Every structure is written in structure tokens, then in C-alpha cells.
Amino acid sequence: MMGLLVLKERLKGFYARFDIYVNPLIKFIFSCMAFFLMNGNIGFSSKLTEPFVPLVLALVCSFLPYGAISFLASGFMLIHLSGISLEITLVMAIFIVVVGLLYYGFQPGDSYLLVLTPLFFLLKIPYAIPLIVGLSGSIVSVIPVSCGVFIYYTLLYVKQNAGVLTNDMSVNEVQKFMQIMNSLLANKQMLLMVGAFALALLVVVIVRNLSVDYSWLIAIIAGTITQLSVIFIGDIALNVTVSVLGLLLGMLVSILISAIYTFFVFAVDYSRTEYVQFEDDDYYYYVKAVPKLTVSTPDVKVQKINATKLQRPQR
Template sequence: MTVFIELREKIKAFYARYDIYILPVVKFALAMVIFIGINNMLGYLTILNNLFVVAVLALICAILPLNGTVVIGVFMIVLHCFGVGLEVGGFALLMYLLMLLLYFRFVPGDALALLMSPLAFAFNIPGTVPLALGLLRGPVSAISGAFGVVSWYFVKMVDGIAEMKSIGDASLLDVLKEMLDRLVNNKAMLLSVIACVAVVLVAATIRKLCATYAWEIAIAAGCGVYVLITLLGGLFMKVDTQLLVLIVGIAGAAVISLILEFFVYSVDYAGSQYLQFEDDEYYYYVKAIPKRLGSRSDYDRSDGDENGEQPEEFERIYGVGREKERTAPPVQDIAAAPDVPEDAAEKFQNVDFTSKLEESLKDL
């Protein structure tokens, strides 16, 4: 375990040192994956299917905040919907405009969750996003989780609408009515939204408890709630659920959540301490849990240089090190200063400085 902890600290230190270069590359790669996925699922507008256009948009996202990637991704989806039909594009524009207004009003910091939701559904691990939101954010983040689910099912629904328009001569009202019916009466989407919201609420509530292994319990409870709601909801709402895919997906979500916990909240419960304080009005009972930092036995005195100095790697990982000896600059010995030449002293010995000063004042 110590090896992994030290590796984690080295990764954190490496990221802290080079984040100015790593972050734009990661945002560019994420934007490329998201935009290519949108084009593969929709692809009704030819100009957006160009890889050069996608690369340019991803480069723009590399210098923008993550919310910029969200807005550009929504813009691409709406444009593809306009490629299907004017009514489809108008419906998508109104729906996403409402979602963005609510998103920027309540949960503007959940951009990564919105971007990762389609990837989680594509890899059959949809429970990862609500678990991460419950562990890292809070109950309000259930809004962003629900928006990610709705967006995924809406993009899948557009294909059916495009087939309907290509087969028959449907009027504008017929297309709008069909889209609204498919969106509102989509039981699979409704079940996924309920499961997502429930997982976020359960995980966020348990994670904040002052209990041992609260994060692990929150992950287990979130996985159990997701499976239970999906299975029971599938039975009552008559939604087809593949049990094997569900189990494998929730297991993958649990593993990813544990990895996330290792990097964000890694503590040593065996070293917990209970402290008590008091003042004039209250008694304070505090539970202190130490963080898991790498073992320092590998950086003992014997590993230093011949003077016992700790290596630079120790200071970089742990942020501490031996205090360097600082010596004050040498004080100049006045006695050792060179004497004034005798001829200079004799030169100024007979000068009347008072008369010189009076003459200069008369000139003024």
C-alpha cells in the first residue's frame, strides 16, 4: 500500500509542477472524444463531420474552462438537429436552453459530470457519474446528473425522428408531438433519472457522516441503490434490463469510485483520535483522522548526502526538509580597513571650512 501512496504523491507533485501544460492537453483530448462521439451518433450536418473543424473546436476548448466545452458540445447537438429538420432543431434549442439556464444557475461547477455522462453510458458504466457527484459534490449535483441522462437519451431519440421524417411525409406538428411523446414517455430514461438522483442523494448524505469508512459505505450504498432501483423499476415499469450488463457496469463504477477516493480522500482510520476542547460557553468534541502520506522510512538520514541532508525528492513530495543553515554575510572589520593616506590628511588639515561656507552663502 505504501508504494501506491508514494506513487500517488509523486503524481500529485508532477501535476502541480506541470499543470499549466497537462490541463490544456487533457481538455483538448476530452473535447475531441466528446465531439467525435456527437458526430458519430448524429452526423446530420456535413460541415461538423469534418475532422479539421472538430480539431479546431477542441483547440478552442483547450484554452477555455470546461463549461466552454459544454456550451460548444450543446451547440453541435443543436446544429445536427437542425440538419434533421427545422422543428427538430427548434425543439432541441429550447430544451437545451432551459437545461443550460438551470445548470448555470444551480450547479455551474459540474461541467465534468455533464461531459463524462455520455462516455459513461457508451462504456455501460452509467453509475460512475452519480457516484462521483455524490462523493465529490453534493445533493444539488443531482440536477447535473439528471441533465446528462436526459441529453444522452435525447441524442439517441433523434435517430428515430430522422427515420420517421425520411419514411413518411410528416407535418411539423406531427414531428413535434412525436418528439414530445418519445421524450416524456421514455420509461428507460425516467428510470435512469430516478436512479441517478437517488444515488447522488444517498452517496452525498452518507459521505458526510462522521463515521469510520464513510466513503466506502457511501460507495457500497450508492451501488446497491442503483441496482435495486434499476431492477425493481424495470419490473414495475416494464423496462428491459440486462442483469449481467448491469452488474458489470456497477462493479466498474465502484472500482472507479474507489480509485477516486484513493486520490481525493485517503485516510488512516487506525490512527483516529478523539479530542475535547472547551471555552466559556461550549464543549467541543473533535474526531481527527490522519491522512495517508507515504512512508518516510525510505527518506531517512542514511539516504541523505554525507552531511545528512535529505534528498531534494523528499522535500518535493512531503513539502518539508532540513532547514538549511543560513550564515550572515561577513561583517567588515573596521580595524582592518586601509588607513587614510598621510598626504591626503595633510592636504585638508589647514583648510578653513567656515570661511568657505560663508563665501558660498554670499554668492547665493
């Protein structure tokens, strides 16, 4: 435990000193993962699948805010989709414009969730999203998380129906557009995941704001139980097939990731909790103060001593 606390303080000190380099590096890695995973799953444009294209775009993204990265990734996705179906491209373009106008003009801070949520789905650990976002975000964060789920299942639909979308010449563009919309909106698994993630995120936000000890850990457990409950109920009610083994493994990894995140961000010492009461002319105040769990990093200095060689007496 002490070693982890020392590591935490060293990481915080390192970030405080080199944040000007660390932040662009994080954005570069984040963008690289997004572009390469899109190339691997919906790589319908041969020009964008060249290795240097994602690297150059990720390098540009390392100097942009996350909102700009999200919309650049959206453009990257639309170019890929245009190589298979103009109708599905139009659906996604309308969706992105509506989300951008109705939400991100007012709440741009968590726009990265539009990209991060599909990434976690592709990495098979999507259940960590409502836990981590609920611990550090707000109730409004339900919107970008739900939109991220929609984007993932749209890309999955395109990947699974690429041949049909490309070769379906028996219907006109309007009928094809309506068929795509009906297929997406009738996707029971997508609706189930949107409901599970939204409800779990709300539970995590509510629980972690409670004035109880270990509220963040309780919030992780409550959010996990909520996701499992909604998914199992939906599995029965909506007749949605969910891999139980994949679900449980994904949940375990998500709990582990959330616990690590909680340790490095929200670790506190409940044994030194203080209760303060004071008043002014209008109110009485009851304050619960819980100090953060910190430790000073050891300052180790190694002094090298060169031993002098003893001269042998001459005979």
C-alpha cells in the same frame, strides 16, 4: 500498497509542478472524446464529421472553462440535430437554454456533468457517475446529472428514429413537435435511469458525510445497491427491459473506477484517528480528525562509478 501511495504522491507532485500544462491537456482529451463520440453517434452534418473539426474545437476548448466547453458541445450537438429534424433541434435548444438560465447562472461549477454523463453512457459505464459525483459533489449535483441522462436518451432516440424524423411529412411542424415531446417524456427507461441516478447520488452524498470509518467505501457500496434496487424494481414495475449482463458488468467497472478515485482523492489512515474536544462561551465542540494517508516519495540517487581498467604487467 506502499507502491500505490508513492505513485499517488508522485502524481500529486507532478500535477503541482505542471498543472498549467496538465489542465489544458485534460480539457483537450475531454473535448475530443465528446466531439468524436457525437460524430460517431449522431453525425448528421457532414461538415462536422471531418477529423480536423473536432481537433480544432478541442484545441480551442483546452483554453476555456468547463461551462464554456459544455455550451460549445451543445452547439456542436444542435448543428448535428438540425441536419435531421428542426423540431428535435428546437426541443434540445429550449432545454439547454432553460438549464442554462435556471441553474448554471447560479451553480456553474459542475456544468461539465452535462457532457460527462452522456459520455459515460456511450462508454457503457454510466453507473460510475452517481458514485463519483456523490463522493465529491453535493446534493445539487443531481440536477446536471439528470439533465445529462435526458440528453443521452434524446440523442439515442434521434439515432434510433433518424429515418422517421427525416421522412415524416404527413404531419405539420406543431404535431411533429408534440409527438417528439411525448415520445421523450414517455421514455420509461430514461425516467428509470434518472430516478436511479438521482437516488443513488443522494445516498452517496449522505453516507459519505457520516462520521463513521470507511464512510466513502460504504457510500460506494450503498450507492451501487441503490442503483441496482431501483433498476430491478423499475424493470418489474415499468416493464423496462434491461440487459442483466451489461448491468452487472457496468456496475463492477463503475465500482472499480470509484474505488480508484477514492484511493487517490480520499485515502485516510483510520488507525491514527484523533478526537478533540474544546469549548468557547457559546458551544462545546467535538471534533473527529482523521489524517490523510500519505508517504514521502523516496529520493533515489544513482551514482555511477567507472571502474579503472587494470593494466597488465608487461613481460
